[in-house]
Amino acid sequence: MTIALATGRPYAAVDTDLPLLLDAARRHDVPAEVAVWDDPAVDWDGYDLVLVRSCWDYVLRRDDFLTWAAGLGPKIANPPEVLRWNTDKTYLRQLAESGVPVIDTRWDVRTGDPLPDAAEWVVKPSISAGSRDTARWSDPADVYAHSEELQAAGRTVMVQPYIESVDTEGETAMLFLGGRFSHAIRKGPLLERGEGVRQDRDSREVITPRAPTAVQHEVADQVLAALPPELGSAADLAYARVDLVTGPDGPVLIELELTEPSLFLDHAENGADLLITAVAGAA
Known part of the structure; x- marks a missing residue:
């Protein structure tokens, strides 16, 4: 059993989750290494499982990314059909139609x-x-x-x-690993009034641990239960991140991240171990 942690070429050195996952894999005697998803020199047949991680450059080449994922078939996590559905945020329409409280779009x-x-x-x-x-x-x-x-x-x-509570409360990101809730974090506000379009906001991101409320847990469970049946069960996903903000009537979904989310494993007790054991067992 050998696992590839798929990343994008610019991000292998900056994704803080990767070293934690490599350390966890060593602890569990699971061979694992980082591989760049569009590197033609990588022999993907040599891996039993490819875990999509920081492939953040897919935005500029989504068709290429999805073709690569589809070519790996059942050995990629999350599955190709999940990646196709989740890499275009029009999925929010479908979740809203199923009754999930989604931010007005x-x-x-x-x-x-x-x-x-x-x-x-x-x-x-x-x-x-x-x-x-x-x-x-x-x-x-x-x-x-x-x-x-x-x-x-x-x-x-x-x-x-723009949800006003974000300026004080921030966003709540709830992380599910191997189908189980693992941890949550607070993301501070990124968009500043009057600054217009910028491409360098990651450097200002402030992350702190957060304990979700019972209502946030209920909404996150509702989001995951509303996945289209053709994508399989949320319990079968390697990871899921449910991003919530507090609107006038309570928590609302701003994004459901099933493709390449930061997992903030440095804020999780045994989160990296949970993910490695889950995907190794599934493979």
Whole structure:
């Protein structure tokens, strides 16, 4: 049993989860190594399992990434069909239709279209990571201009209300490893008022441990239970991250990360061990 931890070329040295997973694999006598997903020199047939980790450059080459994943078939986690569904945030429509409390999202708005009732709005493309091409606006004219610019580039656009509680409470990310809740963290606010579009917000991310409330646990369970049946059971996923913010009526889903989320394993007691043993057992 040999595991590849798949990453992107720029991220192998900065993904803080990778060394923790390698250490856990050694503790459990599971051979594991880091491999770059688009490196033609990698012999993927030599691995029993490929665990998708920090392949954050997929955003620029999503079709190539999904083709690579599909070629690995059942040996990749999470599965190819999950990656295809989850790498485009239009999945939020499907979850909302199933009754999950999802942040109010308008799609591909143009000048004059109604916006969510809010003092500020967030505009972002549906295929993105790390807040790329995302901005927080207080002027509807900026919202429309940003949305139309992204659409002109052939991208699907999301417009959401900026949830005021994020500035004080932050976001709550709940991590599930091997189908079990592991830990949660607080992510501090990333989008600053008036700064427009930026591509360098990761450097300002502030992460601290957080104990989720009972209601947040209920919403996270509801999110995972609402996965389309064709994707299988949430219990079969190597990992899942449910990102929640607190709206006027309680927790709402902002993203469900099943592809390449940071797992914040440095804030988890035995989280890396839990993931390695889960995927090794599944393989």
